[in-house]
Amino acid sequence: MTANAVLRAAGLRKEYGRGAALVRAVDGVDLDVAAGEAVAIVGASGCGKSTLLHLLGGLERASGGELSMAGERFDTMSETRLARLRRNAIGFVFQGFHLVDELTAAENVELPALLAGVSPRAARRRAADLLERVGLADRSRHLPSALSGGQRQRVAVARALVNRPLVVLADEPTGNLDSTATTDVLRLFDGLRRNGHTLVIVTHDSRIAATSDRLITMRDGAFVDETRLGGGARRLGSLAGLGG
Amino acid sequence: MGRLVLILRLATRDLRRRRVEALLLLVALAATTTTLTMGLAVRGVTDRPWERTRAATAGPDAVVTSTSVPASITASASALTGLARSPGVTAMSGPYTMRYYDDLRVRDLRVATTVQGRDAVPSAVDRPRVTDGAWVRDGAVVVERAFADALKVRPGDTVTIAGRRLSVGGIAVTTARAPYPNSAPGLIWASEADAARLAPAAENFRRVVYLRLADPGSAPAFAARGAAGGSTPGVQVVPWQEVRAGGTAELTLVRTALFTGAWALALLAVASVAVLVGGRMADQTRRVGLLKAVGATPRLVAVVLLAEHVMLALAAAAVGLGVGRLVAPSLTRPGDGLLGVGNPPSLTLATAVVVVLAAVGVAGVATVFPAVRGARTSTLRALAGTTRAPRHRSRLTALSARLPVPLLLGVRLAARRPRRTALAAVSLTITVAMVVAALAMWHDVGVNDARINGSVDFVQGAGNPVTERLEQVTVAMMLALLALAAVNAILIAWATAVDTLRPTALARALGASPRQVASGLSAAQLLPALAAGIAGIPAGSLVYRFAQMIAGGQGSSGYSPPLPWLLAVVAGTLAGVAVLTGVPVRAAARRPVAEVLRSD
Numbered sequence: 001m002t003a004n005a006v007l008r009a010a011g012l013r014k015e016y017g018r019g020a021a022l023v024r025a026v027d028g029v030d031l032d033v034a035a036g037e038a039v040a041i042v043g044a045s046g047c048g049k050s051t052l053l054h055l056l057g058g059l060e061r062a063s064g065g066e067l068s069m070a071g072e073r074f075d076t077m078s079e080t081r082l083a084r085l086r087r088n089a090i091g092f093v094f095q096g097f098h099l100v101d102e103l104t105a106a107e108n109v110e111l112p113a114l115l116a117g118v119s120p121r122a123a124r125r126r127a128a129d130l131l132e133r134v135g136l137a138d139r140s141r142h143l144p145s146a147l148s149g150g151q152r153q154r155v156a157v158a159r160a161l162v163n164r165p166l167v168v169l170a171d172e173p174t175g176n177l178d179s180t181a182t183t184d185v186l187r188l189f190d191g192l193r194r195n196g197h198t199l200v201i202v203t204h205d206s207r208i209a210a211t212s213d214r215l216i217t218m219r220d221g222a223f224v225d226e227t228r229l230g231g232g233a234r235r236l237g238s239l240a241g242l243g244g
Numbered sequence: 245m246g247r248l249v250l251i252l253r254l255a256t257r258d259l260r261r262r263r264v265e266a267l268l269l270l271v272a273l274a275a276t277t278t279t280l281t282m283g284l285a286v287r288g289v290t291d292r293p294w295e296r297t298r299a300a301t302a303g304p305d306a307v308v309t310s311t312s313v314p315a316s317i318t319a320s321a322s323a324l325t326g327l328a329r330s331p332g333v334t335a336m337s338g339p340y341t342m343r344y345y346d347d348l349r350v351r352d353l354r355v356a357t358t359v360q361g362r363d364a365v366p367s368a369v370d371r372p373r374v375t376d377g378a379w380v381r382d383g384a385v386v387v388e389r390a391f392a393d394a395l396k397v398r399p400g401d402t403v404t405i406a407g408r409r410l411s412v413g414g415i416a417v418t419t420a421r422a423p424y425p426n427s428a429p430g431l432i433w434a435s436e437a438d439a440a441r442l443a444p445a446a447e448n449f450r451r452v453v454y455l456r457l458a459d460p461g462s463a464p465a466f467a468a469r470g471a472a473g474g475s476t477p478g479v480q481v482v483p484w485q486e487v488r489a490g491g492t493a494e495l496t497l498v499r500t501a502l503f504t505g506a507w508a509l510a511l512l513a514v515a516s517v518a519v520l521v522g523g524r525m526a527d528q529t530r531r532v533g534l535l536k537a538v539g540a541t542p543r544l545v546a547v548v549l550l551a552e553h554v555m556l557a558l559a560a561a562a563v564g565l566g567v568g569r570l571v572a573p574s575l576t577r578p579g580d581g582l583l584g585v586g587n588p589p590s591l592t593l594a595t596a597v598v599v600v601l602a603a604v605g606v607a608g609v610a611t612v613f614p615a616v617r618g619a620r621t622s623t624l625r626a627l628a629g630t631t632r633a634p635r636h637r638s639r640l641t642a643l644s645a646r647l648p649v650p651l652l653l654g655v656r657l658a659a660r661r662p663r664r665t666a667l668a669a670v671s672l673t674i675t676v677a678m679v680v681a682a683l684a685m686w687h688d689v690g691v692n693d694a695r696i697n698g699s700v701d702f703v704q705g706a707g708n709p710v711t712e713r714l715e716q717v718t719v720a721m722m723l724a725l726l727a728l729a730a731v732n733a734i735l736i737a738w739a740t741a742v743d744t745l746r747p748t749a750l751a752r753a754l755g756a757s758p759r760q761v762a763s764g765l766s767a768a769q770l771l772p773a774l775a776a777g778i779a780g781i782p783a784g785s786l787v788y789r790f791a792q793m794i795a796g797g798q799g800s801s802g803y804s805p806p807l808p809w810l811l812a813v814v815a816g817t818l819a820g821v822a823v824l825t826g827v828p829v830r831a832a833a834r835r836p837v838a839e840v841l842r843s844d
Contacts, residue, residue, distance in 0.1 A: 050842065051838075054838040054842075057753075059753060059836075059837045059838040059841075060836065060837075060838040079757060079758045080757040080758070080759060083752060083755055083756060083757035083758070083760070084755070084757070086752075086753065086754070086755045087754070087755020087756075088755070092753055092754070094841060096841075098746075098750050098753070098841060100747055100750065101634060102634040102635060102636050102637070102656075102659075102660060103636065103641060104636065104638070107641055110645070111751075111754060112754040112755055114645055114649070114652060115649055115652075115751065115754055115755045115756050115760075116755060117649070120642070120645040120646055123645070124645075143636055159754070163755070
């Protein structure tokens with residue numbers, strides 16, 4: 001157990017069905033994520049990675065176990081308090097980007113800030129800063145349909161950061177991208193890690209896993225292996241070359 | 245042939261698969277066809293009881309009455325005779341005396357009456373048809389049938405006029421005067437001798453002459469010439485057409501209400517079908533893609549959808565014609581003051597054709613655009629299940645950023661599908677307008693009834709058959725309209741909820757609470773409802789003004805109900821929409837976020 005864990009799961013379970021049809025999607029997972037740590041969770045399709053991420057983000061209710069964020073337990077929170085937690089403490093990056101089609105890049109990025117009650121002017125400023133950081137300042141007025149896959153995912157990353165969350169949860173962030181776009185996103189996540197953002201990334205992609213501080217392998221809903229990595233940035237350099 | 249079978253098979257299978265939607269559509273269309281059938285049935289018979297009574301009573305073409313100012317009595321009498329000798333007059337009855345008494349007593353009732361002195365022998369013009377008992381004789385009066393019904397008197401009963409007891413010898417109908425209460429006070433015929441005996445107690449006195457014209461159609465012109473003053477001072481000439489308008493007022497009002505309601509229902513039905521088809525197209529994109537992928541042409545896809553709705557329209561037309569045929573007789577029953585037409589209104593081929601065409605037209609108009617648009621969607625895009633991307637509205641997005649979160653979400657969700665939002669607003673505006681028109685009418689009726697209730701000219705506690713029937717029809721119409729509007733509100737909320745599943749799930753993932761999302765979805769429904777509540781008020785006044793114009797009446801309330809009623813309409817609209825849309829909205833707001841985002 002890490003003393004300064006931002007995100008903590010203990011004995012986390014998620015079950016679907018009953019009796020013979022019972023499926024344990026997440027089966028007794030213990031996880032501590034320290035502030036500024038980047039954790040990559042890898043595993044085969046259907047092993048429960050995405051379900052775990054949804055549980056960690058409060059998007060799904062656990063069947064058992066405990067979850068806490070910055071020391072505050074949230075698995076028993078009401079939907080409203082969970083929403084507040086997601087708004088202020090968690091940033092999501094989805095495989096399918098999940099941008100709002102009818103909003104521009106800047107409007108997509110500022111949306112969580114507006115939901116959190118930030119003034120429109122401040123929200124727009126934050127969006128502009130973040131789009132600049134992800135290299136899309138010149139695309140801020142573009143609709144998602146006018147952006148490439150990699151650009152959309154960078155907008156999604158900017159959106160995840162707009163409320164300055166304690167932790168960013170990314171579900172297969174490179175799953176829908178070609179290799180060039182994947183390299184861009186890899187660099188972006190590496191930059192986030194180096195800037196002290198706390199990241200939990202579920203991925204198939206060994207290159208993105210290699211940029212993390214810790215690599216956890218999942219099988220049949222449980223953690224089966226855990227490896228501490230170091231020098232993600234150095235490895236990224238060589239991986240980026242491969243990605244090109 | 246094989247193609248037709250394929251279309252029918254695809255259409256029937258889809259209808260069976262979507263039973264609830266099909267049923268809702270059937271209800272929406274059947275409400276329209278039923279109202280239309282009733283309106284057409286009433287139109288066919290409005291004048292029939294009047295014509296039959298007029299023929300049976302040798303009804304006059306013009307009624308000439310002296311004014312009631314005592315000083316002009318002598319002058320009027322000569323004027324009456326002068327008019328009777330005018331060119332074009334072929335027969336005359338009268339002059340008869342008409343005396344007004346404010347003291348007719350029956351049991352514990354006291355009411356005013358007009359007593360007309362008549363000969364025992366039938367006259368050439370206006371021979372009241374005795375439907376019960378016998379014609380006047382000394383000591384026995386005849387009571388106009390609608391008045392007798394209000395007084396609840398029958399032959400053999402006794403009435404007291406100005407302290408003089410008289411027996412009721414008979415009950416009769418006439419077309420020389422609109423039946424009670426369209427004409428008030430009620431009419432009693434008495435022998436000339438009895439009329440003379442009552443005379444000293446009369447409040448005022450008139451003479452009346454009934455004329456037959458060579459050309460009954462020229463009666464209004466004849467009346468205009470007679471009433472022009474100059475040559476005939478102190479007389480009033482009323483053409484038979486005007487008497488008929490008064491005598492058939494309830495049927496005319498009912499017909500107007502039915503036609504106005506049928507139009508409103510038809511428009512609501514178009515909205516219902518359009519929302520359902522639009523929602524289904526969004527929901528069925530993949531099915532359309534599949535059909536096209538296996539070789540169906542865009543035209544076939546559109547024709548299958550059209551066939552489904554035409555089948556429903558035909559079923560709705562059958563329901564409407566059947567129900568309309570059952571209900572119409574109760575609407576077309578003439579008042580007690582006229583003779584019945586014998587057999588109930590029959591369903592003519594023309595009525596059936598109009599109803600079927602209207603039903604198919606409503607379904608066709610609402611189906612054709614979304615069906616063609618859906619059919620034109622590229623096969624690959626349809627197979628991927630992608631629906632049309634909403635348009636970017638930068639100004640609205642910037643403006644909504646300043647609003648509280650529920651309104652921010654509501655405005656943006658409403659703006660995603662502006663046509664659907666407009667459809668919701670139009671559908672509710674029609675309903676609100678009809679409710680406002682009905683309220684204005686009920687207010688007028690109330691004002692009128694209050695006047696009647698305080699007046700000695702009307703039988704207290706007897707009710708007003710004219711307004712009672714109109715109220716029954718308008719209440720039924722309102723219920724049908726509100727039911728259809730409720731179906732529309734639910735369908736629109738459902739379509740919005742389905743369409744916005746992903747953005748609302750995303751909003752929740754980004755930190756919006758279920759309550760904020762539910763409030764946002766509600767706001768998306770309430771914004772058009774608010775617009776409809778406001779726009780529906782002047783529209784309703786216009787509808788009522790128009791209906792009054794058709795019916796030949798005049799509103800006494802400035803064509804608008806009182807302000808508190810109007811405020812209640814706006815509040816009621818918002819509350820109704822909030823309640824009706826609550827279930828689909830809450831269900832959508834509580835759908836597990838991860839499930840929605842994962843399935844996308």
